[in-house]
Amino acid sequence: MVEQVAHMMVHGEAWTVKELFVLPNEYVYWSIQIVLYPYMTGLVAGAFVLSSLYHVFGVEKLKEIARFALVFSFALLPVAMMPLLLHLQQPFRGIHVMMTPHFTSAISAFGIVFMTYACIVGSEIWFVYRQFIVESINRLEKKERRGIENMLLPIYKVVSLGARDLSPEALKADHKAVKFLAGLGIPVACFLHGYAGFIFGSVKANALWMTPLMPVIFIMSAVVSGIALCILCYAIFMGLRRWALPRGKTHFLPDHWAGATELTPEGLHSMQDYETKMTSKYLLIFMTLAITLELLDIIFRGYTAVRSWDIVREVIYQRDFFKIFVLQYGFGNALPFIMLLLPGLTTRRACVACVLVLFGVLMMRWNVVIGGQAFSLTFDGFMEYHLPIIPYDMETFKEGLGGALLVAVTPFVIFYFINMIFPAFITDDKAH
Amino acid sequence: MKGHVWRPLYVVIGIVVLLLLFRFFYVPDDFGIQKQGYTFGFHRLSNEQEWKDFPAKYKGTEYCNECHDDKVASISASQHEMIPCEDCHGPARNHPEDPEKLVVNRSRELCIRCHSKLYMPSSGRSDIPGIDPGTHNTGMECAECHNPHNPSLEDM
Amino acid sequence: MKRRDFLKSTAVFVAGASVSLSALELVDPKEVLASRPELRWGFLVDTHKCVGCGMCVKACKLENDIPYDANVTRTWVERYAMMKNGEVIKDSPKGARDGFTSKLVDQGEAGTRLLRDKDIAQAFFVPKLCNHCTLPACVQVCPVGATYKTADGVVLVDRKWCIGCGYCIMGCPYGVRFFHPVVHTADKCTFCYHRISKGGNTACAQACPFGARTIGNLRDPNDPVAKAVLNERVGILRAEYGTKPNVYYIGLNKEVH
Numbered sequence: 001m002v003e004q005v006a007h008m009m010v011h012g013e014a015w016t017v018k019e020l021f022v023l024p025n026e027y028v029y030w031s032i033q034i035v036l037y038p039y040m041t042g043l044v045a046g047a048f049v050l051s052s053l054y055h056v057f058g059v060e061k062l063k064e065i066a067r068f069a070l071v072f073s074f075a076l077l078p079v080a081m082m083p084l085l086l087h088l089q090q091p092f093r094g095i096h097v098m099m100t101p102h103f104t105s106a107i108s109a110f111g112i113v114f115m116t117y118a119c120i121v122g123s124e125i126w127f128v129y130r131q132f133i134v135e136s137i138n139r140l141e142k143k144e145r146r147g148i149e150n151m152l153l154p155i156y157k158v159v160s161l162g163a164r165d166l167s168p169e170a171l172k173a174d175h176k177a178v179k180f181l182a183g184l185g186i187p188v189a190c191f192l193h194g195y196a197g198f199i200f201g202s203v204k205a206n207a208l209w210m211t212p213l214m215p216v217i218f219i220m221s222a223v224v225s226g227i228a229l230c231i232l233c234y235a236i237f238m239g240l241r242r243w244a245l246p247r248g249k250t251h252f253l254p255d256h257w258a259g260a261t262e263l264t265p266e267g268l269h270s271m272q273d274y275e276t277k278m279t280s281k282y283l284l285i286f287m288t289l290a291i292t293l294e295l296l297d298i299i300f301r302g303y304t305a306v307r308s309w310d311i312v313r314e315v316i317y318q319r320d321f322f323k324i325f326v327l328q329y330g331f332g333n334a335l336p337f338i339m340l341l342l343p344g345l346t347t348r349r350a351c352v353a354c355v356l357v358l359f360g361v362l363m364m365r366w367n368v369v370i371g372g373q374a375f376s377l378t379f380d381g382f383m384e385y386h387l388p389i390i391p392y393d394m395e396t397f398k399e400g401l402g403g404a405l406l407v408a409v410t411p412f413v414i415f416y417f418i419n420m421i422f423p424a425f426i427t428d429d430k431a432h
Numbered sequence: 433m434k435g436h437v438w439r440p441l442y443v444v445i446g447i448v449v450l451l452l453l454f455r456f457f458y459v460p461d462d463f464g465i466q467k468q469g470y471t472f473g474f475h476r477l478s479n480e481q482e483w484k485d486f487p488a489k490y491k492g493t494e495y496c497n498e499c500h501d502d503k504v505a506s507i508s509a510s511q512h513e514m515i516p517c518e519d520c521h522g523p524a525r526n527h528p529e530d531p532e533k534l535v536v537n538r539s540r541e542l543c544i545r546c547h548s549k550l551y552m553p554s555s556g557r558s559d560i561p562g563i564d565p566g567t568h569n570t571g572m573e574c575a576e577c578h579n580p581h582n583p584s585l586e587d588m
Numbered sequence: 589m590k591r592r593d594f595l596k597s598t599a600v601f602v603a604g605a606s607v608s609l610s611a612l613e614l615v616d617p618k619e620v621l622a623s624r625p626e627l628r629w630g631f632l633v634d635t636h637k638c639v640g641c642g643m644c645v646k647a648c649k650l651e652n653d654i655p656y657d658a659n660v661t662r663t664w665v666e667r668y669a670m671m672k673n674g675e676v677i678k679d680s681p682k683g684a685r686d687g688f689t690s691k692l693v694d695q696g697e698a699g700t701r702l703l704r705d706k707d708i709a710q711a712f713f714v715p716k717l718c719n720h721c722t723l724p725a726c727v728q729v730c731p732v733g734a735t736y737k738t739a740d741g742v743v744l745v746d747r748k749w750c751i752g753c754g755y756c757i758m759g760c761p762y763g764v765r766f767f768h769p770v771v772h773t774a775d776k777c778t779f780c781y782h783r784i785s786k787g788g789n790t791a792c793a794q795a796c797p798f799g800a801r802t803i804g805n806l807r808d809p810n811d812p813v814a815k816a817v818l819n820e821r822v823g824i825l826r827a828e829y830g831t832k833p834n835v836y837y838i839g840l841n842k843e844v845h
Contacts, residue, residue: 008658011767018696023716023763024664024683029754089752089772096732096751099455100463104471107731107755119447123440161443163436173437204725204829205761377763378845380678381696467739472727475736479746486782489651490791514797519643523650545641545687546797551705554839555712556798557639565689 011089014396015388020381028373028385031399033087035369036407038196038218039225039362041080043411045193046226047073048121048185053282055124055182061278068237069230070128071424074121075415081114082407086398106199113195117188124181126159127174129422134164136260148420149259155421193222200368207308207379208315208372213297220290225361227283228354231276235351241425242268254416255423268425276347280340283357291333294364311379315371319382324367332360489523492516496524507581520580540565543574627740628834629779630806631790632813632822633715635839637800640665640713642687647795649685651780653770660766661685662777663717663792668843669693672709676843677701688713714844715801717792718743718764718777719825719833726756726765726776735774741806741834742781747773761829779803806834 012027047069053059054066085091098111133156140153163170194215200206201214244252245265256263298316301309316324336353370385388400397403415424462477496517497504507513518524520542521534549562569577578585648663649656664683670676681694692700703711720743727735727743734750737743745756750773757765757774768775780790784803788794793801804813816822816838823840824833837844 008655008769010658010660010769011772013659019698020695021678021680022696024680025660025757025766026763027766029757029767084753087753089754089767090750093732093749093751095458096734096749098451099459100474100733100749102470102474102731102733105729105731105755107729107753110731115447119440119444123444126440161436161439163439165436170436177437199755203729203758205759377761378678380676384697463733466736468737472724472737473739474733476733476746476749479736479744479748480738480781482748483744483778483781484785486652486778488780488783488786488788488791490647490794492789492794514799516795516797518647519795519797523647541686541689544689545643546639548689550640550688550691550711551703551708552640552711552713553708554636554710555639556637556800557713560639 011395015386015399017384017386018376018381019384020376021378022376022381022383023378026376026383028370028383030087030369030373031385032387032401032404033083033399033407035362035365036404037080037083037087038193038200038222038369039365040076040083040407040411041193041196042218042222042225042361042365043229044073044076044080044117044226045189045219046223046228047076047230048189048226049223050227050230050279050282052182052186055178056186059278061274064272065230065234065275065279067128067426068234068424069226070121070125071418071422072230072233072411072415073226074125074422075418076411077118077121078414079407079411082410083403084110086403086407106195106202109195113188113192117185117192120181120185120188124178124185125422126161127177127181130160130163130174131166131171132423132426133160134166137164140259146259148257152258152260152420159421190219194219200372205377206372207306207312207375209368211297211300213293214368217290217293217297220286220293221361221364223286224283224290225358227279227286228357228361231279231283232351232354232358235270235276235347237425238268238270242270254419255425258420260420261423261426270347273347276350277345280345280350280353283354284337284340287333287337287357291329291337308379311375315374315382319374320367320371323363324371328360328363328367331356332363333357336360489525490518491524491527492518496521499528503581510582510584512580512583538573538575538580540572540574543578547574626807628806629720629741629784630804630813630817631717631720631779631835632802632804632816633835633837634800634802635712635714635837635844637798638665638713638715638796639798639800640667640684640688641797642684643795643797644715644792644801645683645685647791648777651783651791652778654775655769656685658769659683660769660775662764662775663715665713665715666844667693667711667713668841669703669711670709670841670843671707673707677703678843684713712839712841714837714840715792716762716764716825717835718779719762719831719835720777720779722832722834723830725829725831726760729755729759731755738781740785742779743776744778744781745774745776747771750774761826761831762833 010027012029012031015031016027018026050062051066051069051073054062085094088094097108098115101108101111103109137153137156137160140149140156145153197215197218200209201211203209240252244250245256245263245268250257253263255261301312336356339349339353339356373383373385375382388396391397391400391402460476460478463475464477466473466475466477493504493516504517507515507517521536524534525531527534544565546560547562548565550557552558642665645661645663645665648654649661652662654660654662659682661683664680665688666678666680666684667688668676668678677693679694691703693703695701720741722741724737724743727737731753732749732751734746735743735756736746752767752773754767754774757767765774765776767773780788780792783790790801790803793803802813804811806814806817808814809818813836817836820838822836822838824836826833826845
């Protein structure tokens with residue numbers, strides 16, 4: 001290879017601006033997709049924990065939202081993997097994580113923990129919806145099927161795994177299995193997300209990331225964001241359904257449209273006040289824990305003030321001050337905290353608070369992932385990350401705004417189609 | 433417990449078996465834990481040989497000396513005796529077959545790598561005769577006055 | 589070291605010491621390698637000798653097919669200037685691929701800064717490369733076993749197995765790793781494994797006119813590098829990370845890390 005005339009961009013160069021003394025190979029290698037990765041896994045884990053509140057701890061009032069949270073968690077699941085694949089330089093070799101896992105690496109656990117978790121959530125949904133599925137098979141087999149119902153029947157038959165027994169004992173067994181899986185799922189969900197925190201917390205080369213608190217902080221903020229997303233989406237979807245049905249806009253009701261459920265206007269209720277209050281209470285508890293841990297981390301760093309503190313302090317209190325203290329703690333934590341605490345909580349106010357909470361957790365991921373790369377290994381220089389907005393090649397799309405939006409939209413698309421098979425909003429006692 | 437409860441488990445076992453089967457065919461035979469143990473030595477063994485087979489481009493002054501012993505002798509007698517041929521003439525690669533001719537770098541940029549005067553106390557740079565490239569015969573190539581194989585002007 | 593190996597290496601040492609120094613240089617490196625029972629590659633950098641010409645960086649890039657104009661490099665040279673007022677100024681423009689030829693210090697986005705001779709208390713160059721650590725953090729964090737340590741102590745990357753997750757780049761405390769812009773896998777210094785395993789020298793050490801860089805076998809008591817590590821005051825970089833680097837430096841200063 002002779003001297004090349006054209007300048008060759010290296011990975012990270014497109015969005016990294018260096019200042020003062022930064023080593024030649026240093027760039028913001030982990031960008032927006034790695035911000036989204038713990039964010040999405042957090043949402044998965046949080047939604048699952050919310051659903052388990054009903055299934056394991058028997059919080060009866062959360063029955064409806066719990067079923068929604070479970071199906072939504074399942075829809076989010078494949079998306080937790082997406083940012084990782086989009087960020088890999090060799091995405092087609094992603095399977096190597098499963099083929100030759102090197103367990104001294106935090107990432108290698110991903111394949112196994114993720115698959116285990118997917119199996120648990122999948123099985124739980126199977127048990128929750130088995131009665132519904134078998135009844136649907138019976139119903140569809142009898143009636144004259146139209147259009148998409150012809151496709152639905154074989155899908156149901158495969159999904160039912162041939163278990164069509166609806167005797168009381170069989171249903172009781174389903175119930176027991178759901179409880180067991182939901183219980184098993186909580187530690188696995190925490191592990192799934194805790195190790196995402198471990199991925200960062202165990203990097204000894206990174207002064208901002210390396211703290212044993214990282215996994216715990218990640219789990220807490222995961223539950224916070226998961227609950228917030230469930231409240232928000234549940235309220236919005238319920239409103240949407242109530243709006244769509246009388247107007248005959250059935251494509252907004254995938255379950256009805258596909259023939260999975262027969263909907264009547266009376267059967268659709270809006271989000272109940274007690275549901276809003278109850279879930280908000282859990283949200284507040286986990287928010288308090290998350291904020292406490294995050295503040296503890298900052299206080300501890302300032303107090304111990306090891307060699308890296310000089311530069312970490314400059315990043316936290318000066319360069320990223322707006323992002324950390326205004327956007328993350330101010331708008332993302334303090335404001336929604338007050339909004340949820342004030343008496344007379346309405347669903348609408350809860351939803352606004354949830355939007356802020358979701359934004360706050362996203363900013364927290366951003367400030368950890370990007371903030372950790374905002375300074376050089378030499379502690380003598382800074383790197384600034386500029387999110388590529390308009391892509392001009394594959395890389396700036398994948399690791400830019402486009403890729404981020406793709407990841408954000410996908411769970412809703414998946415949720416739409418999953419609803420055709422596992423309707424998340426059925427209100428009768430067809431499911432647990 | 434009813435028998436149907438285990439059906440999801442059978443599906444999971446099926447997936448695991450399929451994955452293991454795929455792994456059996458996909459992972460190279462020599463992939464495994466080598467001498468350094470699992471933490472530092474878990475790899476595909478044949479990759480070591482692949483790196484050993486990487487083609488070398490720089491051949492060293494001894495290689496040049498096989499044909500150009502006169503040139504090597506001339507520079508060896510000068511103040512530039514420590515500079516390897518390939519620093520200025522470029523990597524030999526498979527010369528004289530490929531490339532047939534090496535392009536010598538005569539640019540000022542090459543010379544000022546050492547001879548641009550920088551104040552570097554506690555460094556070997558201070559011991560090298562230096563000039564200010566911004567004022568010293570700008571626009572000329574150094575080799576017009578200084579013979580790289582015998583750079584001292586007094587000897588010319 | 590086993591007793592037998594010790595006797596063997598002692599024999600090599602005695603044999604080596606009994607012949608004159610010039611005669612020793614004529615020994616075929618391959619033969620010497622074959623007679624060594626144990627091999628552990630190590631590297632010695634003498635910062636006093638480095639003049640910041642950057643020929644090592646250029647040679648490394650050409651030797652190892654690292655695109656010449658890409659802003660990544662397997663080895664680089666840093667300039668340190670300690671000012672009389674206590675300020676420390678550092679730079680490494682393009683990794684010193686074109687050497688240090690200017691008194692202007694590269695500060696990235698902050699522009700350049702002129703070093704005035706009369707303000708400088710001391711100034712020197714420090715070449716950097718992969719430390720081929722005894723306990724490499726980068727290898728520990730690789731999720732697929734694509735990077736590893738060979739039995740003779742060189743850390744390599746399997747370009748056919750690397751998934752390009754970047755965890756090793758994040759895990760390295762020395763910033764020696766990067767994504768190869770053509771191969772699209774993690775890349776790093778190999779100690780020129782293709783050269784040293786055939787008895788040759790690394791491209792950077794060979795290109796250095798001043799002998800600032802040397803590679804050698806740390807297990808061979810007769811090896812110049814091993815001798816220097818044993819008998820001279822050498823330092824290593826960022827010992828606090830516990831990775832036990834195998835690149836040793838003569839003339840380190842507290843500002844260098």
